[in-house]
Amino acid sequence: MSLSDPLPQFVPGSVCVQCDVCCRFPESDSFLRPYFTRNEIEAAVAQGLSPALFSDPVGSQIALVKDSQSDGYLCPAFDPATSRCGIYAHRPFDCQLYPLALMWSEDGTAVELGWDTKCPFMREAVPAEIHRHAGLVQALLQRETTLRMLANNPRLIGRFQEDVIVLAALPELTDRLRLHQPDPRLRPLRLEDAPRMKQALERSECPGHEALAAYAFVYHYIWATTLSYWWMERDGVFFLFAHSPDGWFMPVPPLGARSLEESVGEGLADLHRWNHGSSVSRIENVTDRQKRDLAGSPLQWSDKFPDYLYRADSLAQLAGDSYKSQRALCNRIERAASVTLRPYTEADQPACRDLFRRWVSQKREGTLDTMGQFLLEDADAAHELIWAVGDRLGLAGTVACAEDRVVGYTFGYWLAPETFAVLVEVADRSMPGLAQYVFRETCRAARCGGAEYINAMDDAGLPGLRAAKQAYHPVATIKSWIASPLQP
Ligand code: SF4
Structure with a gap:
C-alpha cells in the first residue's frame, strides 16, 4: 500500500450509496469538509473541479455547495442523483481514510487513529474487521512517504471528536508533527494569511522605497512548496518562520510595533530551542536601519545579496x-x-x-x-x-x-x-x-x-x-x- 495506491475501501460500496451521511454537511464551513493536499487539488482539477473551490492551492479544505434538496451543503464532487463521488478514483486521502479518522487526543498531546461513529455502517460492523482494517492503515501511516505528506499537511489531523472511538495512538506521527511544529502556537502559512502579514508589515513601519522585496507576503508564499513556512503572533508581533532540511530560521525579522530588540531576542530563543542550539538559527532580510536598531544585541552579522x-x-x-x-x-x-x-x-x-x-x-x-x-x-x-x-x-x-x-x-x-x-x-x-x-x-x-x-x-x-x-x-x-x- 502506498500513497499512489488508494486505501482499500472498508465500507462496501453498496452500503455507501444507500447512506445519507457522507459527503453532505450541515454547515457551509463544516470542519469535516475534506482536506485536499496540493497533489490532490491538481488531480481534482484535472478531473474537472474548479480551482476556485480551493482557497489555497498548496492544500486546503474544499468549498461546499448548497444542497438544493435540503438545508445542508454538499461536497461539489458528490453527485446526489447517484450518491457517488464524481472523482472517486482521485478522491483525497482524507476521504479514503473515512470512516477512520486522524485526530488530536483530548489533551492535544498525541495523534490518534479512530473510527467515526457518525458512519452508520461502523455501528454495525464487526469490531474484529475494523481492527484488521485499522492495522493495515496504521502500517501505511508509519511509512516515510505518508509521515512526510502528513507533516506537510498538518490540517489532515482533525480536532478531538467525542464520537470518534480511538483505535490506536500514533507515536511516530506525533513525533514527526512535533518536529515540524515544535510549538503548538505555530500555524502553517496559507494564502488566507496574506492580509494578516500585510497588516503586520504596515505596523512595523517598513521604510518605503528602501524596503527589501522580502517585505511582502507573496515573496515568501511562492516558495511554500519548497520550504515549509509557519507563523505565530505574540503580543501584536507577527513572527514568520521557515523550516528547511537544515532546520528553522526566520526569513524576515519579527513584524510589529514592539521593541525590535525584544522580539528578535524572542524569535532567536525559539529558533535556538527548535534547532537544539544548531548554528542554522538566523534571521534573514534585516535592513540597514534594523541592524542599527539592534546594535546593542549579542548578534553576529553577514551580508546577503542586496536588492x-x-x-x-x-x-x-x-x-x-x-x-x-x-x-x-x-x-x-x-x-x-x-x-x-x-x-x-x-x-x-x-x-x-x-x-x-x-x-x-x-x-x-x-x-x-x-x-x-x-x-x-x-x-x-x-x-x-x-x-x-x-x-x-x-x-x-x-x-x-x-x-x-x-x-x-x-x-x-x-x-x-x-x-x-x-x-x-x-x-x-x-x-x-x-x-x-x-x-x-x-x-x-x-x-x-x-x-x-x-x-x-x-x-x-x-x-x-x-x-x-x-x-x-x-x-x-x-x-x-x-x-x-x-x-x-
Ligand atoms: S471528494 Fe468524493 S468522497 Fe470526498 S467528500 Fe467529496 S464526494 Fe465525498
Whole structure:
C-alpha cells in the first residue's frame, strides 16, 4: 500500500450509496469538509473541479455547495442523483481514510487513529474487521512517504471528536508533527494569511522605497512548496518562520510595533530551542536601519545579496548613452516582430507553462552554475503557484505575444505606494532583445501606475544576473543582512 495506491475501501460500496451521511454537511464551513493536499487539488482539477473551490492551492479544505434538496451543503464532487463521488478514483486521502479518522487526543498531546461513529455502517460492523482494517492503515501511516505528506499537511489531523472511538495512538506521527511544529502556537502559512502579514508589515513601519522585496507576503508564499513556512503572533508581533532540511530560521525579522530588540531576542530563543542550539538559527532580510536598531544585541552579522533599486523613469525611457545597448535590443524587437502586451488571465496558464519549459531548457543549454541550476529546479513550483493564484496574491501579470503565441510573461507587485517590484520575468531566449523589451514595457506600465522606483530583487549571487542588473544603473542597492546569535 502506498500513497499512489488508494486505501482499500472498508465500507462496501453498496452500503455507501444507500447512506445519507457522507459527503453532505450541515454547515457551509463544516470542519469535516475534506482536506485536499496540493497533489490532490491538481488531480481534482484535472478531473474537472474548479480551482476556485480551493482557497489555497498548496492544500486546503474544499468549498461546499448548497444542497438544493435540503438545508445542508454538499461536497461539489458528490453527485446526489447517484450518491457517488464524481472523482472517486482521485478522491483525497482524507476521504479514503473515512470512516477512520486522524485526530488530536483530548489533551492535544498525541495523534490518534479512530473510527467515526457518525458512519452508520461502523455501528454495525464487526469490531474484529475494523481492527484488521485499522492495522493495515496504521502500517501505511508509519511509512516515510505518508509521515512526510502528513507533516506537510498538518490540517489532515482533525480536532478531538467525542464520537470518534480511538483505535490506536500514533507515536511516530506525533513525533514527526512535533518536529515540524515544535510549538503548538505555530500555524502553517496559507494564502488566507496574506492580509494578516500585510497588516503586520504596515505596523512595523517598513521604510518605503528602501524596503527589501522580502517585505511582502507573496515573496515568501511562492516558495511554500519548497520550504515549509509557519507563523505565530505574540503580543501584536507577527513572527514568520521557515523550516528547511537544515532546520528553522526566520526569513524576515519579527513584524510589529514592539521593541525590535525584544522580539528578535524572542524569535532567536525559539529558533535556538527548535534547532537544539544548531548554528542554522538566523534571521534573514534585516535592513540597514534594523541592524542599527539592534546594535546593542549579542548578534553576529553577514551580508546577503542586496536588492537593486532603479528610477522608474530611467527604465521606462532608456535614454542616453548609458542605456544604448538595452535601447538597441528593444528597437530590434520593435523592428523584427510585432510583439503585443496584455494583462495575464488564467486562460494563459497552459501557454505560460509551455513557455516556461522552453525557457528552462534554453537556459540549461547556456552556461549555468550550480546555484543557477538549483534555482531553476525550485522555480517550477513557484511559477505554477503564480499562474494559479497570482491575482489572489496581488500580483500584476502581463503576457507578451507574437503572432498569437505567448513569448514572454512577467509578474510583479507593489512593494510600497511608490515602488513596484518585479518578481519574475520569462522571455523566449530565441528572440534577442525580448527580455529587455518586456522589462522596459513592465517599467513603463508601472511608471504609468505611479511608480517612482522599480525594485528588481537581488542577483542570488549569479555573476551573469549581477552584470545584467548593474547594466541598468541602479540608483541604489538595498542592503540585506543576516543576523545570527553570537556563538560562544
Ligand atoms: S471528494 Fe468524493 S468522497 Fe470526498 S467528500 Fe467529496 S464526494 Fe465525498
